[in-house]
Amino acid sequence: MLLCAGALLVFLWPNVSRRMRRLLKRSDRMRRILSGSFASLFALNALAVVWQVVGHHELDGFTQAASVVTVFALVVLLMFALLARLHLERPVDVPHKVLVVGAHPDDLELACGGTIARLVDGGHFVHGIVMTHGTNGGDREVRLQEALDGAAFLGMHNVEVHDLPDTRLETVNSEMIAIVEKAIREVEPNLILTHSAHDQHQDHQAVHLAVLRAGRHHSNILGFESPSSTREFNPSIFIDISEYVDIKIEAIQLHRNQSGKPYMTPERTKGIASFRGGQAKCVYAEAYEPVRYLIDSGPIEVPTAGGPQR
Structure with a gap:
């Protein structure tokens, strides 16, 4: 009993x-x-x-x-x-360091939550940066705590949540570049994940440009897919999250302050992951546009990275 x-x-x-x-x-x-x-x-x-x-x-x-x-x-x-x-995932023999950079408290979970969880379980170190508290999209303090809860749930080793002006990140480009440059110096990441260039949200575009500037000498930068990605988003790298899609959904649901948004639903999350999985020839996947990716220097194994779309 x-x-x-x-x-x-x-x-x-x-x-x-x-x-x-x-x-x-x-x-x-x-x-x-x-x-x-x-x-x-x-x-x-x-x-x-x-x-x-x-x-x-x-x-x-x-x-x-x-x-x-x-x-x-x-x-x-x-x-x-x-x-x-x-x-349990079998940890890798040589762990890598990954830097993930987003604009708002829920961006990382929505875009690459499955990838983060898989990397962490594989033994890699993941450091997160969130540029704003998402003040214009909800309660400032609640969203801050939800960002911390989401990062902890996924297993990120560290997360920085900054308080730059929400919806006006293009006005603080220098500050964002300095934040990312500092993280690159301290973390020495093998891979950087951030917003794609093909994103209609002005904050996402600003973060993308800031990361590219800060990581101008970095070999591995991938742009992830967000709910505001445009039709021009054309990924060629896919991460299999078939064993992690439920964890991604649960991490997104921790952002209860945003629960009324249509893109926060499990159905939408699973639908996008299923579509990208079909492109990658697996069940569920997350998709990335490479700014550049040097195969032998990043934490993504060649079989995981995928190839040209069919």
Whole structure:
């Protein structure tokens, strides 16, 4: 009965379900959780034994409760350990560093949330930059927190959320260039992901130009697809997110302040990923336009990168 109740809690309560499924994709966190849980269970049983032996007590309620909790917890932990083993990505031998740059708090999740989660689970380091709090699109403080929550959920190692003027980023081009240049110096990324040149949102265009200027000496820059990308967006690099599309959807749903926007729906997200997956000959994919991409120096493996569209 307890096991059934625990299973229902995990799979029916959205917040628990979301975080548990994401934890199953993070081997480092799962190891810490399992280690801590086993240590706590060991301490609980040791305390029960001491209580029984030193106090010469019979098998009383406390000891029985400790045994029942221990057995239940061990079953649950072993179940999750098995699931984690089934779902975890195999880390790469040589991890790379990736810099992702967006204009607004939800841009990274919408454009490359699946890619970020896959890179993180593959052992790569991902540093995010968001240029604004999205003040003109919703509550400033709420959107700031949602940006932090989304980055943490995807597993980004760091995220900077700046407070540059929303919808007027073209007026602070120098400031954005300085921000990106500083990140390039400090992170030394092997790959930079940012907005495409083919995007009708003025802030996205401004961020694209700033990144190109800041990364003028960088070998690997890819432009991602956003809901405001134009018909001229013509990707030739695709990342398979077939195992990550649900994580992308859940990361987007963390931006509840924007939940009324039509492009925030799971149906729209999955539809775009399915379309790009069809182009890439996989189930779900995220698409990128290369500004330039040097195959042997970036974190994308040649089979993953895809080829010409058919």
